[in-house]
Amino acid sequence: MTKTGVDAVARALAILxxxxxxxxxxxxxxxxxxxxxxxxxxxxLAATLEEGGFLTRGDDRLYxxxxxxxxxxxxxxxxxxxxxxxxPTLRRLVEATGETASFYIRDGNERICLYRVNSPRAVRHHxxxxxxxxxxxxxxxxxxxxxxxxxxxSRKKVLAQGYYVSxxxxxxxxxAAAVPLIDGQGKLRGxxxxxxIRTRFDAQAQKTALSALKLExxxxxxxxxxxxx
Numbered sequence: 001m002t003k004t005g006v007d008a009v010a011r012a013l014a015i016l017x018x019x020x021x022x023x024x025x026x027x028x029x030x031x032x033x034x035x036x037x038x039x040x041x042x043x044x045l046a047a048t049l050e051e052g053g054f055l056t057r058g059d060d061r062l063y064x065x066x067x068x069x070x071x072x073x074x075x076x077x078x079x080x081x082x083x084x085x086x087x088p089t090l091r092r093l094v095e096a097t098g099e100t101a102s103f104y105i106r107d108g109n110e111r112i113c114l115y116r117v118n119s120p121r122a123v124r125h126h127x128x129x130x131x132x133x134x135x136x137x138x139x140x141x142x143x144x145x146x147x148x149x150x151x152x153x154s155r156k157k158v159l160a161q162g163y164y165v166s167x168x169x170x171x172x173x174x175x176a177a178a179v180p181l182i183d184g185q186g187k188l189r190g191x192x193x194x195x196x197i198r199t200r201f202d203a204q205a206q207k208t209a210l211s212a213l214k215l216e217x218x219x220x221x222x223x224x225x226x227x228x229x
Contacts, residue, residue, distance in 0.1 A: 011037060012045045016054060016069070021184065025062040083115055085223050089192070089216045090117040096212040097205070099196040100125045103181070104133075104140040105189075111135050111144055114190065125174050125195040139166040139178035140191040147180045147188040163213070165206055168198055175201035179213045183224045192217050 018026070018034040031046070032039045046063060049055040053068030086103045093101035094117050102116040113131045118124060135141045146158035158164050163179045176195035183189050194209040201209075 008045065011035070011041065012049055012054075015042065015045060015049065016065070019065050025064045027062060031063060085220060086115045087117065089220050090115060093117075093192070093194055093209075093212055093216055094119060097194050097196075097209050099194050099201075099205075099209065100127060102127055102140070102193045102195065104144060104178075104191045104193060106135065106144040106148055107132070109135050111138075111141050111191075119196070123197055125176075125197060127195070134170060137166070137170040139164045139169075139176040139195075140193040141170075142166065143178045143180050143191040143193075144188070147182070163210055165210075167201070173198055175206075177201075177206055177209045177213060179210070179217045181217050181220060181224075183221055189221075189224065192220075 014035045014037075015031060018031065023034075026034065028039055028042060028046070031037075032042045035042065037045075046055055046057070050057055050063075050066065053066045056064050056066045058064065090101040090103060093099075098119060098121060100116065100119045102113050104111045105114050106112075110132045111134070113127050113129055113133065116127045116129055118126055133141065135145055142154045142158055142164040146155040146164070154164065163177060165175070165177045167175045174195060175198040176193050178191045178193035181189045181192055192213050194213060196205065196209075
């Protein structure tokens with residue numbers, strides 16, 4: 001493909017990427033401003049995208065995402081294995097912290113360790129995938145409750161700071177930090193957590209874990225398809 005062809009594809013994709021939950025429709029001028037492209041360029045590319053079903057243009061002259069995007073998005077959602085996205089995230093968390101990394105979801109009054117990568121250290125907090133733990137104790141439990149429909153005392157604090165650190169709540173020898181995983185539609189998908197032996201989870205270790213957790217949660221959220229319903 002020629003450089004011109006590659007540039008045209010990149011510009012067309014740039015147009016599509018400017019749409020989102022807060023920007024569902026745009027005029028030609030708005031698209032040109034958002035993409036920093038000439039109106040004539042946007043008009044030409046938009047016509048091609050519209051012909052392919054990737055954009056629609058109503059009688060009000062506003063551009064909107066087209067039905068082909070929904071079809072492709074549906075295929076992506078159907079083929080997506082959440083574990084394919086989460087496991088690399090957990091491996092990076094282990095590399096960054098040296099501790100065990102887990103992904104939890106809520107199931108009634110319990111939380112389930114859906115995915116985990118254990119620390120390579122000889123002395124570590126070991127978890128098995130599928131293990132059920134209390135929802136009212138532990139960092140991930142507080143996060144899942146706060147961002148769900150819970151009314152726990154910790155809810156206000158968790159929502160205000162965006163994370164929770166637990167020190168010996170469930171097990172006196174275990175400490176953990178957790179953050180929510182929220183998709184582009186604002187829906188809670190689970191909680192990312194780093195857990196360790198309490199004696200080595202000092203203030204600096206907590207800071208390192210939270211920094212890595214926040215970064216990975218943001219990166220992972222951008223890879224997730226929008227939730228339905």
